[in-house]
Amino acid sequence: MEKRVAVLQGDGIGPEVTSAAVRILEVVARRFNHTFHFDYGSIGGEAIDSFNDPLPKETIELCESSDAVLLGAVGGPKWDRNPSELRPEKGLLAIRKHFDLFANLRPVKAVPSLLQASPLKEEIVREVDMMIVRELTGGIYFGLPSRKTATAAVDTLVYTREEIERIVEKAFELARMRRGKVTSVDKANVLESSKLWREVVEEKRQRYPDVEVEHQLVDSAAMKLITNPKAFDVVVTENMFGDILSDEASVITGSLGLMPSASVRSDGFGLYEPVHGSAPDVAGMGIANPAAAILSAAMMLRYSFGMDTEAAAIEKAVDTVFEDGHFTADLAGSTDRALSTTEWTDKVIGELD
Amino acid sequence: MEKRVAVLQGDGIGPEVTSAAVRILEVVARRFNHTFHFDYGSIGGEAIDSFNDPLPKETIELCESSDAVLLGAVGGPKWDRNPSELRPEKGLLAIRKHFDLFANLRPVKAVPSLLQASPLKEEIVREVDMMIVRELTGGIYFGLPSRKTATAAVDTLVYTREEIERIVEKAFELARMRRGKVTSVDKANVLESSKLWREVVEEKRQRYPDVEVEHQLVDSAAMKLITNPKAFDVVVTENMFGDILSDEASVITGSLGLMPSASVRSDGFGLYEPVHGSAPDVAGMGIANPAAAILSAAMMLRYSFGMDTEAAAIEKAVDTVFEDGHFTADLAGSTDRALSTTEWTDKVIGELD
Ligand SMILES: CC(C)[C@H](C(=O)O)[C@@H](O)C(=O)O
Ligand SMILES: CC(C)[C@H](C(=O)O)[C@@H](O)C(=O)O
Numbered sequence: 001m002e003k004r005v006a007v008l009q010g011d012g013i014g015p016e017v018t019s020a021a022v023r024i025l026e027v028v029a030r031r032f033n034h035t036f037h038f039d040y041g042s043i044g045g046e047a048i049d050s051f052n053d054p055l056p057k058e059t060i061e062l063c064e065s066s067d068a069v070l071l072g073a074v075g076g077p078k079w080d081r082n083p084s085e086l087r088p089e090k091g092l093l094a095i096r097k098h099f100d101l102f103a104n105l106r107p108v109k110a111v112p113s114l115l116q117a118s119p120l121k122e123e124i125v126r127e128v129d130m131m132i133v134r135e136l137t138g139g140i141y142f143g144l145p146s147r148k149t150a151t152a153a154v155d156t157l158v159y160t161r162e163e164i165e166r167i168v169e170k171a172f173e174l175a176r177m178r179r180g181k182v183t184s185v186d187k188a189n190v191l192e193s194s195k196l197w198r199e200v201v202e203e204k205r206q207r208y209p210d211v212e213v214e215h216q217l218v219d220s221a222a223m224k225l226i227t228n229p230k231a232f233d234v235v236v237t238e239n240m241f242g243d244i245l246s247d248e249a250s251v252i253t254g255s256l257g258l259m260p261s262a263s264v265r266s267d268g269f270g271l272y273e274p275v276h277g278s279a280p281d282v283a284g285m286g287i288a289n290p291a292a293a294i295l296s297a298a299m300m301l302r303y304s305f306g307m308d309t310e311a312a313a314i315e316k317a318v319d320t321v322f323e324d325g326h327f328t329a330d331l332a333g334s335t336d337r338a339l340s341t342t343e344w345t346d347k348v349i350g351e352l353d
Numbered sequence: 354m355e356k357r358v359a360v361l362q363g364d365g366i367g368p369e370v371t372s373a374a375v376r377i378l379e380v381v382a383r384r385f386n387h388t389f390h391f392d393y394g395s396i397g398g399e400a401i402d403s404f405n406d407p408l409p410k411e412t413i414e415l416c417e418s419s420d421a422v423l424l425g426a427v428g429g430p431k432w433d434r435n436p437s438e439l440r441p442e443k444g445l446l447a448i449r450k451h452f453d454l455f456a457n458l459r460p461v462k463a464v465p466s467l468l469q470a471s472p473l474k475e476e477i478v479r480e481v482d483m484m485i486v487r488e489l490t491g492g493i494y495f496g497l498p499s500r501k502t503a504t505a506a507v508d509t510l511v512y513t514r515e516e517i518e519r520i521v522e523k524a525f526e527l528a529r530m531r532r533g534k535v536t537s538v539d540k541a542n543v544l545e546s547s548k549l550w551r552e553v554v555e556e557k558r559q560r561y562p563d564v565e566v567e568h569q570l571v572d573s574a575a576m577k578l579i580t581n582p583k584a585f586d587v588v589v590t591e592n593m594f595g596d597i598l599s600d601e602a603s604v605i606t607g608s609l610g611l612m613p614s615a616s617v618r619s620d621g622f623g624l625y626e627p628v629h630g631s632a633p634d635v636a637g638m639g640i641a642n643p644a645a646a647i648l649s650a651a652m653m654l655r656y657s658f659g660m661d662t663e664a665a666a667i668e669k670a671v672d673t674v675f676e677d678g679h680f681t682a683d684l685a686g687s688t689d690r691a692l693s694t695t696e697w698t699d700k701v702i703g704e705l706d
Contacts, residue, residue: 153549196506247572
């Protein structure tokens with residue numbers, strides 16, 4: 001197959017980790033006989049510097065003519081005092097909305113060789129394997145009015161039935177390919193939008209009788225992610241709850257540095273990015289952990305290009321490198337055992353080739 | 354001193370644990386020469402059964418003529434299918450709003466003898482000692498419009514400057530009596546209400562130069578509560594974020610069963626209740642853990658009656674009973690070592706008397 005990938009490296013360690021991911025994709029292309037074209041565009045802080053716009057129209061056009069987007073990370077202290085429209089994260093919010101990337105998928109999986117880095121007891125995190133499905137283009141992130149005066153401020157949480165339907169369907173489809181369980185998280189004892197959410201889940205489940213469904217209030221989900229994370233398979237929730245719960249979930253296994261994410265719509269187009277941020281403190285030092293970017297590239301192969309075998313090959317290679325005890329500085333514990341970004345990527349390529 | 358306490362036992366284990374707390378308060382009254390009058394009222398499911406109203410006007414009147422309210426818990430499967438206006442938790446929301454109990458205080462403190470019950474590694478939770486200050490009468494819980502049609506639903510997150518000011522001041526005052534640090538949690542990169550929130554915190558801090566201030570986004574706060582909970586002293590946040598984060602925080606020490614809470618306003622009047630729910634599965638069995646209700650009574654003495662010495666005496670007695678290895682079934686591990694609710698309360702009384 002021939003595919004065009006827009007690469008938006010962004011800020012901080014973004015360029016280093018996306019470069020590593022591109023190297024991996026090149027190896028995959030060679031081994032599995034594909035052609036990937038990589039075209040580079042600006043987003044976030046560097047786009048503000050060059051275009052005075054966190055999501056320049058050049059970038060939008062580039063992505064429109066691509067099959068998928070690979071993103072590094074955005075943000076850094078340089079832009080922290082900028083007015084709200086000139087902040088790096090506006091680029092992220094804008095690209096999600098522009099391309100209608102309504103489904104944010106975040107797998108959270110315990111890696112046996114890294115469990116000692118988890119803040120949780122090993123018996124609690126061992127075997128954790130869940131997929132958080134966060135609605136990404138609706139809710140209080142985009143509802144109007146959203147405004148502030150000197151004496152008051154208002155934000156609006158709004159969902160249409162269609163917006164809920166498509167994300168809930170996505171969750172059911174994913175559950176079918178996994179362990180067949182959906183946990184829908186809402187605050188139906190307080191919010192009207194959550195009541196509609198729960199109604200839609202109850203309707204949709206009729207079409208997926210093979211999938212087990214459970215409703216959970218967001219406060220109790222926040223507890224259970226810590227006390228019994230193994231109980232979750234697919235978790236589906238609205239935008240803001242998803243923001244909070246997916247970040248909470250991302251630290252329980254101790255491997256935030258290697259968590260990938262996908263933001264997709266129904267036709268297969270998607271944006272893939274590591275969950276970790278731009279880590280300005282280690283940017284340019286060549287020590288960043290590229291695992292999350294590499295695993296994001298694997299998700300791209302699976303969800304945008306339908307290349308399951310290729311995706312699995314990358315994931316297996318990454319697993320093996322960890323099992324063999326190769327780590328970048330963030331995970332190595334003591335730096336003398338730590339590999340650089342490039343050295344670690346070489347190990348993965350060694351497994352893949 | 355002479356004080357009137359409205360006791361709203363509520364549902365499930367509510368009656369058992371509030372009875373234990375009342376026994377403790379009676380011992381305190383005797384030992385410290387106070388007179389407490391206890392008057393009983395209905396709330397939640399039992400109030401729905403008797404009055405067809407989760408917060409009957411009789412209960413409101415009772416509370417209005419009292420100096421503080423001691424509450425057990427509300428809710429249970431019996432009322433789960435009720436229409437929204439006849440659900441037990443509506444009683445809770447209504448009493449908070451009616452009495453303008455805008456500040457919900459939730460201490461989270463590691464108990465050395467219970468750390469083995471924590472899902473987190475001991476070195477992470479040992480020495481955790483924070484106070485979560487949640488805004489309780491504003492935000493998306495009460496904002497209008499809040500409505501649902503067949504095709505869409507909307508909720509409104511609204512805050513006035515005054516509402517933010519009073520809760521932020523409360524947090525600064527509490528920080529002064531503790532370790533002098535306030536972490537304000539918001540989502541200022543997305544929400545206008547959070548921008549106003551952050552503005553108010555920045556203004557107020559001028560008046561508290563001795564207090565260290567830190568802003569944290571809600572998603573990263575959700576992570577840090579797990580990776581480094583010791584870093585928090587006072588955490589202040591809006592209603593919905595507070596709901597999620599305080600429940601998340603409540604499980605990290607492994608002692609959800611003994612977490613108290615206070616919901617207060619500026620004049621000292623307040624409502625005190627355990628964080629745990631009504632636990633219908635063990636209701637009426639005499640095995641419920643009364644520690645949270647007893648510690649809530651201690652908070653009542655401190656925050657509503659200004660009885661610091663008396664509050665500290667209760668807290669010390671509870672600590673000692675745990676240190677001596679006395680536990681109710683929820684914490685005992687194996688039931689043959691477990692004390693009943695009454696037996697465990699007797700131990701606390703033994704320490705107090
Ligand atoms: C940067 C921010 C606007 C964004 C969000 O809240 O969605 C981030 O936290 C994320 O989860 O991708
Ligand atoms: C029962 C529910 C409405 C309530 C809330 O969300 O405030 C509860 O979760 C709490 O935290 O006291």
